[in-house]
Amino acid sequence: MSTTAPRPAERRSLGDRWHEAPRVLKVLVWALVALFFFALPLINPPLLSTPDSDFGSVLFTVAGYGLVALGLNIVLGYAGLLDLGYVGFYAVGAYTVGVFGSLHGDLPWPILVILAVTVSTASGLLLGAPTLRVRGDYLAIVTLGFGEIIRLVALNSEFLNQARGIQDIPRPPSLELFELPTLSWDGAVATVDLNDTSVFAKFGLLDGVPYYWLALVFIILILVGDTLLQNSRVGRAWEATREDEEAAELNGVPTFRYKLLAFAMGAFIGGLSGALFASRQGSINPETFIINLSMLFLAAVVVGGQGNRWGALAGAVVVGYLPERFREVADFRVLVFGLLLLLLANFRPQGLLPPRRARRARKATQQLQHLEGTEGGARA
Amino acid sequence: MVGAVYGLFALGYTLVYGVLRLINFAHSEVFMWGSFAAVWCMTAFGARAGMGVVPAIGLLLAALVAAMLVSGGVALLVERVAYRRLREKNSPPLVALISAIGASFVLSELMGLRDRVAGWLNLSGPLAPYIDRAREYTQFTNPLANVEIVNLGGFSVRSNQVIVLVAALLMMLALDQFVRRSRLGRGVRAVSQDPEAAALMGVNQKRVIQLTFLIGGLMAGAAALLYMIHIGVTRFNIGFILGIKAFTAAVLGGIGNIRGALLGGLVLGLAENYGSQLFGSAWKDVVAFALLVVVLLFRPTGLLGESLGKARA
Structure with a gap:
């Protein structure tokens, strides 16, 4: 249908112009953005860098939050399911790596990660299959209970080493190909610091940078998959289910199946980030997975703007980075979060970066207006 | 006996849910x-064990x-700050x-950081006995x-248990009659219908x-006192887990359903007791959550069925 030619006088937004830009340019810009983020810990920019703690480790934390936020965004933002126990999947991923890598086995790291996401996806399916049939607000409580049960089981079960947790969790295999120097700044002048180097892909105890890179790779992979998925039939089914479940069902969308899919995808990503977290930390214990973490994840998605993957990432930066940058307020961060959530819900319920309406939806509105306009003209 | 406390606490969830169809997540902090x-009341009046x-x-x-x-005040505050604007906007x-x-x-952290808050207000001195060790457990005298x-064949009944149970039942009865018989209660039922x-x-x-919100808060306050008589310590973050349990009781x-809340609380209290007998006390909380999940799966409307509106005068 090409009945609606764009009116020439209409001001095109930046987004539209970007959409029509040549493919080469787009790829180039994306590559530059990605490169910037990969280089970030090496550049160590003065205002962004964290004076009180290792910048590479902070970036890894932020990237971990980003990964989780992307996963929760699928569940909450796309499918509209309020999951308050997301930390449960995170814990399942981390504990799987711990149990099979250190406590009761010593499988190699890649297999551990695959195992971790498999187990957490399975737990997502197991939890989702019965609970996704209950009403939306009950789901919130059941998932909240789930997150707590996982922690309590870890705390009480002899098999999972109770409160002692798990130590000596395997790290990703190191490559140790070459060294990369970092920049150190004196005011606005940068010097190359050859003493403070980061060995490419040496997953050790101290240097957080390689873990950050690894997390970034996963983020990019998930972003690509996420984009493809959202623009596909699945994404539209989620959107329809979120907006009006009954109408979606009547239009032939098997809503339950799609909700379960979203839940499983979320669990997959949650498990993955849990596994990464465990291999970075080297040790985990039940106290790592308190329910407040769930709330922080949720805050990341909601603050950023649910339903927008960039919003979720932005929210993760807010949640993960700001408290590290401004250590002075660390004691008050939960309080500040509470206030932030309260203010956001009341004054900007759609989040900092609300999802843009799909191009498809806007086109449909435009067409509708156009049709109505011509009809009105014909009648007059 | 803790079941009676859950029951009273659960009323707040049940009432707000009945009227607004929303889970009042902040109700747990109202209780806290x-x-x-x-505790402060006891400190202020210099209570000690062994008075007349x-x-x-x-x-x-x-x-x-x-x-x-x-509790009633905090509940009203929650309604004003967290709900009213959203309700007017139909969010x-x-x-x-x-x-x-x-x-x-915010509520829980304000309590946990009360020493700092008092510091900002320059009240650290006069409030010292109330803000001591803000992030630790506080003892109730x-x-x-x-x-x-009485002692029934090795099973002793103590005065605290009697106080808790009787007080909770009286409160419940009063509330039930209020909602069923008074003019305001009729309004509550009408809105929920x-x-x-x-x-x-x-x-x-x-x-x-x-x-x-006010009634829910008042009941939570009563439940809080009974809880303190029964358990004896509190902390800025106790609300969370107790809130989930009270919500479980409500569901x-x-x-x-007002009567359902009491029944649910008692059943949950019993289940927890037997659960800790069977699996050890560490698994008590797991039993509560598992019970919630099971109930939601097999009988999402609860034991007595939902709806505040159907209660007849």
Whole structure:
């Protein structure tokens, strides 16, 4: 249908112009953005860098939050399911790596990660299959209970080493190909610091940078998959289910199946980030997975703007980075979060970066207006 | 006996859910503030164990009033800050839930950081006994000795247990009669049945919603005092887990159903007791959550069925 030619006088937004830009340019810009983020810990920019703690480790934390936020965004933002126990999947991923890598086995790291996401996806399916049939607000409580049960089981079960947790969790295999120097700044002048180097892909105890890179790779992979998925039939089914479940069902969308899919995808990503977290930390214990973490994840998605993957990432930066940058307020961060959530819900319920309406939806509105306009003209 | 406390606490969830169809996530902090009010009341009046029976009972009654007032006030505040604006804008329930989660964080952290807050207000000196060790457990001094009343074949019944159970039942009875018989109670039922029709019949919806929060808060305050008599310690973050349990009790009995809340609370209390007998006390909380999941799966409307509106006068 090409009945609606764009009116020439209409001001095109930046987004539209970007959409029509040549493919080469787009790829180039994306590559530059990605490169910037990969280089970030090496550049160590003065205002962004964290004076009180290792910048590479902070970036890894932020990237971990980003990964989780992307996963929760699928569940909450796309499918509209309020999951308050997301930390449960995170814990399942981390504990799987711990149990099979250190406590009761010593499988190699890649297999551990695959195992971790498999187990957490399975737990997502197991939890989702019965609970996704209950009403939306009950789901919130059941998932909240789930997150707590996982922690309590870890705390009480002899098999999972109770409160002692798990130590000596395997790290990703190191490559140790070459060294990369970092920049150190004196005011606005940068010097190359050859003493403070980061060995490419040496997953050790101290240097957080390689873990950050690894997390970034996963983020990019998930972003690509996420984009493809959202623009596909699945994404539209989620959107329809979120907006009006009954109408979606009547239009032939098997809503339950799609909700379960979203839940499983979320669990997959949650498990993955849990596994990464465990291999970075080297040790985990039940106290790592308190329910407040769930709330922080949720805050990341909601603050950023649910339903927008960039919003979720932005929210993760807010949640993960700001408290590290401004250590002075660390004691008050939960309080500040509470206030932030309260203010956001009341004054900007759609989040900092609300999802843009799909191009498809806007086109449909435009067409509708156009049709109505011509009809009105014909009648007059 | 803790079941009776859950039951009273659950009323707040049930009432608000019945009227607004929303889970009041901040209700747990309403309870927590009530528990501190009880502690502070004892500190203020210099309660100690082994006072005479009459002043001790007087003190407990004063603590009851204090806890109920503080909880009721906090509940009204939650309604004002976290809900009213959203309701006027007709926001989706998810936003209200997030707003309530925010309010819950703020309330709990304010309590946990009360030493700092007092510092900002330059009140650290005069408030010292109230803000000591803000992030640790705070002890409740019960002026009344916990004596054994009867001993039934090795199973002793102590005075605290009797106080908790009787007080909870009295509260429940009073509330039940209030909702069933009074004019305001009729308003509450009308709004929960059909808000629009109620508004057309001249029920002041805003007033009714405030009232629901207030009653829920008052009951949570009473529950908080009973909890303190029973357990004896409180902390800024106790609300969370207790809140989930109270909510479980509400769902168990059928959310929106006042009598159901009491029944649900008692059943949950028993289940926890037997659960800790069977699996060890460490698994007590797991039993509560597992029970919640099971109930939601097999009988999502709870034992007595939901709806506040169906209660007949």
